[in-house]
Amino acid sequence: MPTHWYNFLGDLPGPMPEVRDLGTPTAAEIAAKVRPRALIEQNGSDEQWIAIPEPVVEWLRQCGRPTPLHRAHRLERHLGTGARIYLKREDVLPTGSFKLNTAIAQAYYAAQEGRTTLITETGAGQWGMSVALAAKMSGLRAEIFMVKCSLEQKPYRRHYMELLGAEVRPSPSTHTAIGRRILQEAPSHPGSLGTAISDAIERALEHPSAAYLAGSGMPLVYLHQTLLGLEVAQQLKEIHGEDLGVEGRGDHLVACSGGGSNLCGLIGPHLRARAGGSDLRFLAAESTAAPRLTRGVYRYGRTDLGGFTPEVLGYSMGESFVPPPNHVGGLRNHHSSALVSLLRREGVLDAVAFDERTALEAGRLLLQTEGLLLAPEAAHAVAAALDVAAKADADNREPVIVVLASGSGFLDLQGYHEVLLDT
Numbered sequence: 001m002p003t004h005w006y007n008f009l010g011d012l013p014g015p016m017p018e019v020r021d022l023g024t025p026t027a028a029e030i031a032a033k034v035r036p037r038a039l040i041e042q043n044g045s046d047e048q049w050i051a052i053p054e055p056v057v058e059w060l061r062q063c064g065r066p067t068p069l070h071r072a073h074r075l076e077r078h079l080g081t082g083a084r085i086y087l088k089r090e091d092v093l094p095t096g097s098f099k100l101n102t103a104i105a106q107a108y109y110a111a112q113e114g115r116t117t118l119i120t121e122t123g124a125g126q127w128g129m130s131v132a133l134a135a136k137m138s139g140l141r142a143e144i145f146m147v148k149c150s151l152e153q154k155p156y157r158r159h160y161m162e163l164l165g166a167e168v169r170p171s172p173s174t175h176t177a178i179g180r181r182i183l184q185e186a187p188s189h190p191g192s193l194g195t196a197i198s199d200a201i202e203r204a205l206e207h208p209s210a211a212y213l214a215g216s217g218m219p220l221v222y223l224h225q226t227l228l229g230l231e232v233a234q235q236l237k238e239i240h241g242e243d244l245g246v247e248g249r250g251d252h253l254v255a256c257s258g259g260g261s262n263l264c265g266l267i268g269p270h271l272r273a274r275a276g277g278s279d280l281r282f283l284a285a286e287s288t289a290a291p292r293l294t295r296g297v298y299r300y301g302r303t304d305l306g307g308f309t310p311e312v313l314g315y316s317m318g319e320s321f322v323p324p325p326n327h328v329g330g331l332r333n334h335h336s337s338a339l340v341s342l343l344r345r346e347g348v349l350d351a352v353a354f355d356e357r358t359a360l361e362a363g364r365l366l367l368q369t370e371g372l373l374l375a376p377e378a379a380h381a382v383a384a385a386l387d388v389a390a391k392a393d394a395d396n397r398e399p400v401i402v403v404l405a406s407g408s409g410f411l412d413l414q415g416y417h418e419v420l421l422d423t
């Protein structure tokens with residue numbers, strides 16, 4: 001398992017665009033209150049390799065890192081493809097997703113700085129489950145605002161968080177001023193990541209000993225997730241005897257993208273090789289429920305609705321956009337992160353959007369061939385990989401395709417059932 005995270009900010013294709021931070025108080029002042037100092041420093045660090053604290057390495061090992069890199073032979077045979085398809089199995093972690101990698105690290109720094117409570121938002125609940133577990137392991141309380149429609153669709157995620165002692169509240173929330181305002185304007189608002197981030201930050205501002213943890217969208221989260229890309233490179237070489245980026249082959253790294261953390265964790269450590277001429281392609285799979293990278297407008301906007309975060313330049317559906325309440329809770333962001341948007345803008349990152357049914361069909365095919373049930377978010381990456389393999393076959397190429405299996409689908413069976421079986 002890697003002992004350092006890789007900070008790929010120095011490998012970006014251009015400078016990060018300026019943020020607009022004109023509120024009173026400013027977003028930087030808000031962040032200084034609610035975020036642990038070590039995390040703020042990591043967010044803009046210029047060190048290339050950042051040592052992972054020893055206790056964090058130990059926890060990650062106990063949780064099952066490094067996770068397996070699985071060659072999907074049966075899927076390949078079913079497709080009749082010449083591509084070699086690998087799945088990075090983050091679904092095997094105890095909370096069922098890759099989110100645990102950064103939850104453990106962020107909880108560690110919060111506890112080190114004397115914070116007593118972790119406050120955050122969650123979409124489908126995977127991030128919330130990871131924070132609830134990391135909080136317990138660090139002796140901290142957890143308070144989690146979960147997007148209301150996802151909370152109704154996936155009650156078992158709530159039960160898991162509550163078993164760990166976390167307080168779980170639907171968002172928009174009656175516990176915050178921003179939540180009450182949203183509910184007054186739209187009483188049946190289904191909630192979105194924008195509402196939940198706002199609820200969580202407002203609440204964290206009220207508690208001097210609380211830390212607000214970000215599940216995605218920020219360099220510090222991407223940094224912690226670089227374990228994914230680092231492990232993949234090592235496992236491909238040492239276990240499977242594969243080199244990535246061989247000339248003319250068009251190897252692909254594929255991940256779904258909501259806030260961009262499993263994607264950036266996978267591709268971040270490989271940006272330098274691509275810029276140096278490796279034949280490597282990066283593909284983001286998003287949901288047609290919030291197709292920012294494929295159909296959004298490149299403009300300034302915020303990821304929350306309460307004005308607590310700075311305005312960043314990114315692909316956006318606009319702040320008034322309310323995503324339809326489908327089962328893909330982790331991909332329903334209205335505004336893409338500045339970093340993912342920059343990669344897309346500069347042509348380093350391709351993107352493709354799938355509707356829920358197409359993605360879940362791909363998830364079902366993976367279950368029926370490999371016996372692996374992935375979360376709906378991760379099923380989007382599988383759908384994208386199927387397209388990449390078909391295209392490679394048509395072009396007579398035999399690439400390596402690495403798909404980030406970002407989470408398990410066992411608590412999403414209701415969604416699979418409603419979309420694929422209950423017709």
Ligand SMILES: Cc1ncc(COP(=O)(O)O)c(C=O)c1O
Nearest residue numbers: 126216258259260261262330407
């Ligand atoms: C299983 C799973 N995959 C992917 C995502 C998308 O997050 P990100 O884009 O930050 O990787 C989520 C978010 O909730 C998730 O739960």
